[in-house]
Amino acid sequence: MPINYINFEQAKEQSGLRMVVVPGIPSPWSEAAKGFFHVKNITWSAVRLDQRDKDMAVWTGTRSGPVVMFDKQAPQSHWQQILMLAETLGPTPELLPNEATARAKALALCEDICGESGLGWSGRLDGVHSGLNDQGGFPKPIAQYLGAKYGYDAGLAQSNSDRLVALLHKLAVCLKDQKKSGSRFYVGDTLSAVDIYSATFMAYFNPLEQSVCPMDSHMRAAFESNTAEVTEALDPILLAHRDFIYEGFLELPLSL
Ligand SMILES: N[C@@H](CCC(=O)N[C@@H](CS)C(=O)NCC(=O)O)C(=O)O
Incomplete structure (x- = not known):
């Protein structure tokens, strides 16, 4: 279902x-956050991020998205809190396994995808x-x-690029190892948050086609532009x- 945006005062x-x-x-x-709520069948109200809106920044505590507000609880903007x-x-x-070793593996992979490095x-x-x-790029x-x-x-651009390549390699190896044991998922043989993060973060390198992921042509060109590495x-x-x-598991077409 297409997202129904409401204004932020209403929210x-x-x-x-x-x-x-x-x-x-x-x-x-x-x-990814939209994906979690979709697979769990949780309804939510959407507000467009407006980075210039001071009142919105006061409400959410940040000028980035996503930020989740539940009842009167503090806003949650870090991927793990969400x-x-x-x-x-x-x-x-459940999007994280309960068993301790599998859970630690899943959370480490989530950090590899969403964390600050x-x-x-x-x-x-x-x-x-x-x-x-x-x-190219943005x-x-x-x-x-x-x-x-x-x-x-x-000065850190080269080490950043090296880390990016290493992470792509690590994720691909993980999927290949899982494939050998008969699974199409990153952890065990069921969907986890890692799968949703990996799928949605691929947009930065290879967004889904325009018919299911409608984007402004300049932003699409930026998202599709990658270094040779x-x-x-x-x-x-x-x-x-x-x-x-x-x-x-997720909704197509994307509702942006
Ligand atoms: N708070 C998030 C990261 C949020 C983030 O990087 N948001 C970007 C996503 S593209 C954003 O809001 N970009 C638009 C902007 O900064 O104006 C986390 O570390 O878990």
Whole structure:
């Protein structure tokens, strides 16, 4: 079902579950949170992130998305807080295993994808670096904005790129190992948060086609632009897994 956006003053007055999301692009953290609520069949009200709106920033405590508000609880903007809240609000299906070793593995993979030196952050900084150096990536004004906001450092661009390639490789190896034991999922043989994060974060490297993921052409070009190193590291198994997760578990077309 397409998202029904409400304005933020209205959302503030409401109780229940509300989420501020990045509109118009398949922003990986926002799309993953939407995915959690979808698979758990939890209803929520959507608010478009407006980075310039001071009142919204006061309400959410940040100028990034997603931010989840539940009743009068404090806003949750970190990926792990949002995942844990989703697990509490919708106990089935569980998106993290209960068994300690499998749970630790799942959480470590989530951190590899969503954390501050993870796939998403490194991918974004790689796009910033390319944009600032006229080598594709984000359009320059967006690259400047994202670079200042998310800690771009030209001197660290190469190590950032190396980490990005290593993470893509690690995820592909994990899926290949799982395939050998007969599973199409990252952990065990059922869907977990790792699968949803991996599928949604692939948008930074290879967004779904325009018919199911409608984006402005400049942003699409930016999301589709990869360095040669990333293109090489983007193993087909990562995109096959993305398609499997979207087709089997998430909502298509994306509602942005
Ligand atoms: N708070 C998140 C990360 C949020 C984040 O990076 N959001 C980006 C997603 S593209 C965003 O809001 N971008 C738009 C902007 O910064 O204006 C976490 O670390 O768990």
